[in-house]
Amino acid sequence: MKYFLYCRKSSEDEDRQVLSIESQRKEMERLVSAWRDVQIVQTLEESFSAKAPGRPVFDQMLRRIEAGEAEGIIAWHPDRLARNSIDGGRIIYLLDTGGLKDLRFATFSFENNSQGKFMLSIVFGYSKYYVDSLSENVLRGYRAKVEKGWLPGLAPVGYLNDTANKTIMPDPERFQLVKNMWHLMLTGAYSPRRLWEIATREWGLRTVKRKRIGGKPISLSCLYRILTNPFYAGILEREGKTYPGKHMPIVTLDEFDRVQELLGRPHRPRAKTRAFAFTGMIRCGECGYAVTGEVKTNRWGQQFTYYHCTKRRLDLHCSQRYVPLEELEDQILEFLEDVTLPERFQKWALARIERTVAQKTEQRAAQRKSLLQAQVATARELENLTKLRIRDLLTDDEYLKQRQELERRQIGSAQRLQEFDQDQIRFAPLRSLISINSSLVSRFKTANLQQKRMILGIVGSNLLLKDENLSIDVRKPFRRWSKTPTFSEVRRGRDSNPR
Numbered sequence: 001m002k003y004f005l006y007c008r009k010s011s012e013d014e015d016r017q018v019l020s021i022e023s024q025r026k027e028m029e030r031l032v033s034a035w036r037d038v039q040i041v042q043t044l045e046e047s048f049s050a051k052a053p054g055r056p057v058f059d060q061m062l063r064r065i066e067a068g069e070a071e072g073i074i075a076w077h078p079d080r081l082a083r084n085s086i087d088g089g090r091i092i093y094l095l096d097t098g099g100l101k102d103l104r105f106a107t108f109s110f111e112n113n114s115q116g117k118f119m120l121s122i123v124f125g126y127s128k129y130y131v132d133s134l135s136e137n138v139l140r141g142y143r144a145k146v147e148k149g150w151l152p153g154l155a156p157v158g159y160l161n162d163t164a165n166k167t168i169m170p171d172p173e174r175f176q177l178v179k180n181m182w183h184l185m186l187t188g189a190y191s192p193r194r195l196w197e198i199a200t201r202e203w204g205l206r207t208v209k210r211k212r213i214g215g216k217p218i219s220l221s222c223l224y225r226i227l228t229n230p231f232y233a234g235i236l237e238r239e240g241k242t243y244p245g246k247h248m249p250i251v252t253l254d255e256f257d258r259v260q261e262l263l264g265r266p267h268r269p270r271a272k273t274r275a276f277a278f279t280g281m282i283r284c285g286e287c288g289y290a291v292t293g294e295v296k297t298n299r300w301g302q303q304f305t306y307y308h309c310t311k312r313r314l315d316l317h318c319s320q321r322y323v324p325l326e327e328l329e330d331q332i333l334e335f336l337e338d339v340t341l342p343e344r345f346q347k348w349a350l351a352r353i354e355r356t357v358a359q360k361t362e363q364r365a366a367q368r369k370s371l372l373q374a375q376v377a378t379a380r381e382l383e384n385l386t387k388l389r390i391r392d393l394l395t396d397d398e399y400l401k402q403r404q405e406l407e408r409r410q411i412g413s414a415q416r417l418q419e420f421d422q423d424q425i426r427f428a429p430l431r432s433l434i435s436i437n438s439s440l441v442s443r444f445k446t447a448n449l450q451q452k453r454m455i456l457g458i459v460g461s462n463l464l465l466k467d468e469n470l471s472i473d474v475r476k477p478f479r480r481w482s483k484t485p486t487f488s489e490v491r492r493g494r495d496s497n498p499r
Helices: 021-032 056-066 085-097 114-147 175-186 192-202 220-227 253-263 325-339 343-359 361-390 396-422 428-438 440-446 449-459 487-496
Strands: 002-008 039-046 072-075 102-105 159-162 167-170 235-238 241-244 282-284 291-297 303-309 460-466 469-474
Touching: 002 021, 002 056, 021 039, 021 072, 039 056, 056 085, 085 114, 114 235, 175 192, 175 220, 175 253, 192 220, 220 253, 235 396, 241 396, 253 396, 282 291, 303 325, 325 440, 325 449, 325 460, 325 469, 361 396, 440 449, 449 460
Parallel strands: 002 039, 002 072, 072 102, 282 460
Antiparallel strands: 159 167, 235 241, 291 303, 460 469
């Protein structure tokens, strides 16, 4: 009788105790050598889970049996043939119709009669029960781990699995790089593609090297997954529920929401990578169209950068001339000098900040009390929401949606409370603003293209180029100062700045 020798091994948990395909084949060939009237048509091997139908090699084998190429199957155990009801039913049906006349196993005895098919059905059913039970146990373990605040499965980029303690810990090689990526994205000056180029080419960010995969630069899609994964904000989401994670977050929940707003459409970069520092920022003062950069090469091979109007307006001939990059940057430096705060007033502003810190202590106490009250109110709302669900006043979808929103609010309040408890009044941004203000010119002179663009975008707005003159409006909280500003000017500038 003609037989197919079928060997299967799945890499999943269900098959951890099963022999490898090579071991199955050698063992079966040894047994076949002692069986009479057995002709092996072909040895078929497959690495595929049998939890669900759709194995290509198995399906092809059954079609060939129906075509009469063989009359039997040899396998290590019945669960190598089927672990789901559909494939098991196909085997039984072929035995009933006579298309399949015999099955032989190394660890199970089968006879093609009513009792043998009954016992085979029981073995197939037990194999399915084993897979289903294993799946339920795994899911239950996952739920328990998430409820404890730990992510089940493989840690995302920037973190590592602590196999000893079954927790998640920061990756000493990649954690700071991923954190820098988030901080650059929060500035709003970088597109995701530019961020990806910086991380992979300049920083050398690579995935964790594993047995078969890893050790390569992260892909652009991986960068988007990082920037849209709430895990980095200390949140675990599973089955419509939100849990506070115990791992070290990279950003706060507010910062995470800010990045989602910046991304807009997470599957497309927000901006194109520019080869020039100021393209897309300046408008022509005559026709209103964009000003672009262009590199010109003279007959001696020297290259010069110019900025000019794109002149795409069809109903108006724009007469504006080309402006060399050096002249444009000189005008920008003059503008930065006008908004730079003199040194003696820097000291006065820093002293004023310290006095304000002392005055804000009482206000912070009131804010902390308000946050505590908000946290208690949210807990009360969660309790009331559960009662409404128990009384069937809410559907499952309404309950899950409202509970997830309340849980996110509760985690956000907890993060803000933690910031209140750990830090003093945060005037670091204002101190940084004063520091930046005092060194705008020097920073701009030593900056690269991306940094120059960011400095100009932070300080200036409404850039218009006309008759080779660049006009720039000052962006708040900056302002223009006279050559010798008075204390009244400084106070007005301080009062006009948002706190």
